[in-house]
Amino acid sequence: MALGGGIFLTQNKVLPGTYHNFISSTRAFVNLSDRGYVGLPIALDWGVDGEVFAVTQEDLQKDSRKIFGYEYTDSKLKGIRDVFKNAITVYLYKLAVDAEAATNNFATAKYKGARGNDITIIIQANVDEPSKFDVKTLLANVLVDEQIAVSTAADLIANDFVVFKTNATLAVTAGTPLAGGSNGLAITGGVHQEALDALEAYGFNTLGCLSSESSIKSLYVEYTKRIRDQVGGKFQLVGHKLGSTDHEGIIDVQNDANGTDEEVFGAVYWATGAQAGVLINRSNTNKKYSGEFTLDMSETKTQSQLSTLLKSGKYVFHRVGDDICVLEDVNTFTSFTVDKNEDFSMNQVIRVLDQLAIDTAQLFNTRYLGQVPNDQDGRISLWNDIGSHRMEMQRIRAIQNYNKDELTITQGNSKKAVMVNEIVNPTVAMSQLYITTTVE
Structure with missing residues (x-):
């Protein structure tokens, strides 16, 4: 006889058997x-x-040639190396307008851009089977692919650098370079907007603005304000000399990069990675600059200069002995009010608040949204989860003096809404010391 079995919601089964819930x-x-x-x-x-x-x-260190077209140590990757001094993962969008892929009679570069012009195809007769060919792909005279004893171009397999033309006629050549590769026209705000639109689907801690053009910098500033204030995305923008922005989501690097052939905004690479990678219970105040760009110190030499820049919300590098360090881990917010005081100008505070927002949204969206009834038991469960998260934040000293009893969760104005109220006190690192020494 077939017996009943499986899980149960209520005790309403008809067949005899064992009904077992695993929770x-x-x-x-x-x-x-x-x-x-x-x-x-x-x-x-x-x-x-x-x-x-x-x-x-790990990708950068192992596959930089495949990803970026250059060896890890190449000067072309200086900025990217600086980002990864502290970043773990970077979501990149290649900026290009009407770029072209290099090509020759046998192959086309896998990607558009000037680096494709450094690819060469060498075709030799196979030693053992002279009617067949050995086809080599070289990038900057370094062998990156070799296919042995192929009869026709149709037998060739695309590699990390070229796509072979299957209808080509193979012929022995000591080396045929690809040509016509181009980075395209000057990069415009339109392609930056395309990049920002594409990045909107991704979660990241910082967004880097690699431009010295005022209109493009303004685009990034307004994008950041919109995403933070209207959409709820929690990241901070890092740019160079962005002007008067006055916003807790914007970090404005003051120092120019002035080394040979360096982009004036070169410090943004390192700062973007450093701000993304710092832990929520840490500050970048006095963090030593370990980037490869040469930074101009002429605007950050005196205490008067530093004070003026700091009051203006600028992110400043200054010299401390033989080192270059971050003066103070601040953003551009300076219009303090009763509701929004100077605490919001500290990036460590913003990191804590962003972490609270991100983690609470993840908790609610994955565990509660559409799954848990909005009744007293459901709200108690949410109260426990939010409170436990906050206590973990307190354990790692990201917040302090958190009182779980002051966390309240009630039904909102509609039956599906939940209202949460709490008080949090972010912890920040020491940066000033006042001493009174009494001598008797």
Whole structure:
């Protein structure tokens, strides 16, 4: 006889048998989201076209030639190396207008850009089977692919650098370079907007603005304000001499890069990675600059200069002995009010608040949204999870003096709404010391 079995919601089964529910014991939500994620629209000589692509520290070290077209140590990757001094994952979008892929009679570069012109195809007769060919792909005279004893171009397999033309006629050549590769026209605000639109689907801690053009910098500033204030995305923009922005989501690097052939905004690379990678219970105040760009110190030499810049909300590098360090981990917010005081100018405070927002949204969206009834039991469960998360934040000293009893969760104005009220006190690192010494 077939017996009943399976799980039950209510005790309404008809057949005899065993009905067994397996459930997890109640476990509080204490997950903290990782940091170290960067969004970076960037001009490149090589790389994926027209879409966001993610690169990790390990990817950069192992596959930099395949991803960016250059060895890890090449000067062309100086800025990218600086980002990864502290970042874990970077979401890149290659900026290009009417770029072209290099080509010759046998192959076309896998990606558009000037680096494709450094690819050469060598075709030799196979030693063992002279009627067949050995086909080599070289990038800057370095062998990156070799296919042995192929009969026709149709037998060739695309590699990380070229797509072979299947209808080509193979013929022995000591080396036929690809040509016609181009980075295209001057980069405009339109392609930056395309990059920002594409990045909107990704979560990251900082967004880097790699431009010295006022209109493009303004685009990034307004984009950041809109996403933070209207959409709810929690990241900070890092740019160079952005003007009067007055916003807690914007970090304005003051120092120029002035080394040979360096972009004036070169410090943005390092700062973007450093701000993304710092832990929520840490500050970048007095952090030593470890980037490769040469920074101009002429505007940050005297105490008067530093005070003026700091009061203006500028992110400043200054010299401390033989080192260059971050003066204070601040953003551009300066219009303090009773409701929004000077605490909001501290990036460590903003990181804590952003972490609270990101983690609470993840908790609600994955565990409660559309799943848990909006009754007293459901709200108590949410109260426990939010409170446990805050206590974990307090354990790692990101916040202090948190009182779970002051966390209230009630039904909102509609039956599906939940209203949460709490008080949080972010912890910040020491940066000033006042001493009174009494001598007797």
